[in-house]
Amino acid sequence: xxxxxxxxxxxxxxxxxxxxxxxxxxxxxxxxxxxxxxxxxxxxxxxxxxxxxxxxxxxxxxxxxxxxxxxxxxxxxxxxxxxxxxxxxxxxxxxxxxxxxxxxxxxxxxxxxxxxxxxxxxxxxxxxxxxxxxxxxxxxxxxxxxxxxxxxxxxxxxxxxxxxxxxxxxxxxxxxxxxxxxxxxxxxxxxxxxxxxxxxxxxxxxxxxxxxxxxxxxxxxxxxxxxxxxxxxxxxxxxxxxxxxxxxxxxxxxxxxxxxxxxxxxxxxxxxxxxxxxxxxxxxxxxxxxxxxxxxxxxxxxxxxxxxxxxx
Numbered sequence: 001x002x003x004x005x006x007x008x009x010x011x012x013x014x015x016x017x018x019x020x021x022x023x024x025x026x027x028x029x030x031x032x033x034x035x036x037x038x039x040x041x042x043x044x045x046x047x048x049x050x051x052x053x054x055x056x057x058x059x060x061x062x063x064x065x066x067x068x069x070x071x072x073x074x075x076x077x078x079x080x081x082x083x084x085x086x087x088x089x090x091x092x093x094x095x096x097x098x099x100x101x102x103x104x105x106x107x108x109x110x111x112x113x114x115x116x117x118x119x120x121x122x123x124x125x126x127x128x129x130x131x132x133x134x135x136x137x138x139x140x141x142x143x144x145x146x147x148x149x150x151x152x153x154x155x156x157x158x159x160x161x162x163x164x165x166x167x168x169x170x171x172x173x174x175x176x177x178x179x180x181x182x183x184x185x186x187x188x189x190x191x192x193x194x195x196x197x198x199x200x201x202x203x204x205x206x207x208x209x210x211x212x213x214x215x216x217x218x219x220x221x222x223x224x225x226x227x228x229x230x231x232x233x234x235x236x237x238x239x240x241x242x243x244x245x246x247x248x249x250x251x252x253x254x255x256x257x258x259x260x261x262x263x264x265x266x267x268x269x270x271x272x273x274x275x276x277x278x279x280x281x282x283x284x285x286x287x288x289x290x291x292x293x294x295x296x297x298x299x300x301x302x303x304x305x306x307x308x309x310x311x312x
Contacts, residue, residue: 004220006213006230007031007051012087019055028094034294036098039106046180048223050216053083053191061132068142077194077205084112084190091187109184115193115210116169123163129209130159163208167215173222189215213277221284228281228289230274235293237275237307239265249307254282257309278309286311
């Protein structure tokens with residue numbers, strides 16, 4: 001079985017959201033313990049891992065803002081590449097330690113990965129994705145002078161706005177496949193991948209944020225994964241979340257899940273993108289997606305836990 005595992009951004013921070021170095025290492029150890037359990041099952045499993053990087057990119061953006069009057073800000077594609085490499089290193093170390101504790105080993109590799117987007121995606125002319133912290137007008141004006149788009153958000157202050165284009169292709173998927181075939185557990189396309197456009201003569205990184213779950217669905221199909229597992233901090237997607245009538249979703253057909261989404265059950269900033277990614281994978285491949293927490297991954301693969309989305 002080949003599993004594509006997408007870790008939420010919360011999997012790389014402490015429970016209270018802190019992203020100090022020690023917090024990220026500790027969180028990675030928790031996440032990779034679950035992966036090690038998966039890899040040491042009696043039935044052989046191949047695993048490809050992707051991850052969020054929102055808190056880590058957020059830290060880099062703060063450094064950009066604080067130092068903007070001294071050094072030019074680092075563009076978002078550079079921030080993505082840096083956090084992919086850093087988190088890949090942390091995850092590899094944590095996974096190898098967890099496997100060693102279980103008396104086994106697997107080779108690991110982290111791949112700095114580009115994701116192709118359309119240069120004419122409407123998001124580039126009308127950026128709508130808010131990122132980073134709120135700042136005062138003077139600080140925002142400094143960043144605007146460096147070519148960034150900032151918006152006055154009222155009493156809270158100014159916030160940076162960027163494009164969130166649709167992922168079209170995982171450019172480095174052939175390298176992922178080569179590493180899988182060589183027996184590696186691969187960490188790839190972190191943060192949705194480095195946003196990249198095609199231009200005459202090659203490729204160019206761009207200022208954007210790609211949804212990591214949508215990229216995970218795309219990569220899962222490209223590497224012929226048998227199942228896409230989207231790991232989050234709750235055991236199931238839920239209907240009527242936050243109400244007395246809340247109902248966990250277990251095994252569900254892809255058309256039923258589409259209907260639930262159309263009825264507005266999943267918030268756009270949290271469960272919505274995860275459901276969309278899971279549904280896309282099932283629709284594209286005729287295979288299965290699972291949305292669940294780290295503790296339930298193995299049971300979810302067996303169909304005994306989590307929200308399991310199956311073909312019609």
